[in-house]
Amino acid sequence: MECFRIDESGFTGFDLLNADQRFQGASAIAIENDDAERLIKQYFPKLQAPELKYHALSKREANHPRLLGLMRDLLSNFKCVTYVCDKRYMLTLMFVDYAVEPYYYERGLNLYANGRNYAMASMLHMAGPTLLGKPQFRRLMASFQRAMKIKDARALKELVEAARATNWEQLPEVVGPLAQYAPRECLGAIATPELTTDVAMIVLTSLITRMEVMADSAYRVEHDQSKNLATYHELLQRFIHHNDTVQFRATEITTLSFPLKLTKVVQVDSRRSPAVQLADVMIGAAIEAGNKLAGLRTGGLDPEQLLALYANEQFIHMLPSTDFEEQRRFRQGTQGGELIDYLATNLMGAKR
Structure with a gap:
């Protein structure tokens, strides 16, 4: 069964005004551990740390060409998607x-x-x-x-x-x-008791709409055992166990249909999963790029070089835009309101 490995960054629960964490996001990549281990050894043959961590690697300028090369390889040869939002x-x-x-x-x-x-x-x-x-x-x-x-x-x-x-x-x-x-x-x-400002559901919904398109048939998800991902794990279980037959047109290019092709979610130790470590690299690079473009951080990869590597369908962002005509065109005829109400009522237990 095909497996997408996911990782997140920037999770602060309900607190979307956190000064140190302006952006939140997650990445999903369909890659097997053998391929992931091969790529890590290819780009970082002298790695001494117990696992690959993006933020540790990006601090050294000498690692930047290797990180960009690794990202180019992942984005060119594997099914993947990254979502980033301005909280x-x-x-x-x-x-x-x-x-x-x-x-x-x-x-x-x-x-x-x-x-x-x-x-x-x-x-x-x-x-x-x-x-x-x-x-x-x-x-x-x-x-x-x-x-x-x-x-x-x-x-x-x-x-x-x-x-x-x-x-x-x-x-x-x-x-x-x-x-x-x-x-x-x-x-x-x-x-309403079940409604919060936690955007984990929004992040996951965006990832799932793309994973459902990319997966040829039933698939599973693996992620790290971190405390933050426990929230994502519980939400993924809700998606998996929701068996109603329904479909929503979320945007111009995406739909979300239940029941999902996603059938299983598993927590793993990232130190034993090279594939999960590459998901960390992907979301770490995207969040760092957002912080640099917003003028909140210095150092790290050149965001322009990084973003040029993505195909349109590989990068989803939720950022403010004053191009109101483009917003109208992109979301014309979509069922955003119906989808929000449906998820709130059926997966979060909230009522209008």
Whole structure:
């Protein structure tokens, strides 16, 4: 049975405002341990460490050509995909999904149609600090994140107060529902017990949509035994055990159909799995590139050289974009709203 090895980076649970971890993501690669071991020996014949770790290798400039060569080999010869998201943008997207969208839904407007929610979140993320006031915007996002976690009356009250403290009249269509009306449907969505700001489900859903396309038949997943991946493991089990027959068009190029071809997930010791170590290299390189392009880190691989190695379908990113027409075209006719509701209800136990 074909096996995809996966690894993650940047996981901070519900805290999407973590200053040290701006990006989160995961990589999946279908490679056998024999091939992985051969490639590691080919590119790093003098490796003394018990396992290949991207961040340890990227610190030395002498390793950069080898890392780029290894990445070129993996991306050229093996089925693989990498997903990276800006967690602060994801928080604004969740704000739109839970603190804004229910207001419009109750009034008959589909905010998910043609990616309207993504466009609104991009506008909020990029223009919010200027239009709403920088400290006020920070307080709004922090209050929303806290309300999604705590879910009590005090946290919800603080969120409404934070919305009203902004220059919300500058973005009334986004912040107005909370600031002007504080509608019960928005506060009710935020208070829903199973809904959190943890984006692990989003990361996994993106990986699975690609693995399902790349896999010829039934396949399994292996990953490391780290504490962070325990969350991914539990979510993968939910996907595997969901046997309803249903299909959603997620984007212009992807669909998600249940039941999945994924049949099994296994935790392994990464020190004994060269294939999992290569998944670490892939996601480590992608997260480092994101940090460098955002001006948050120095050193490491040249991100332009790295990103040039990917084919379009090998790299998925969730970043803010002001190209609203492209967003509309890419998501035209998709079932984003239906998919979000379905996953929340059937895999997370939440109700609208």
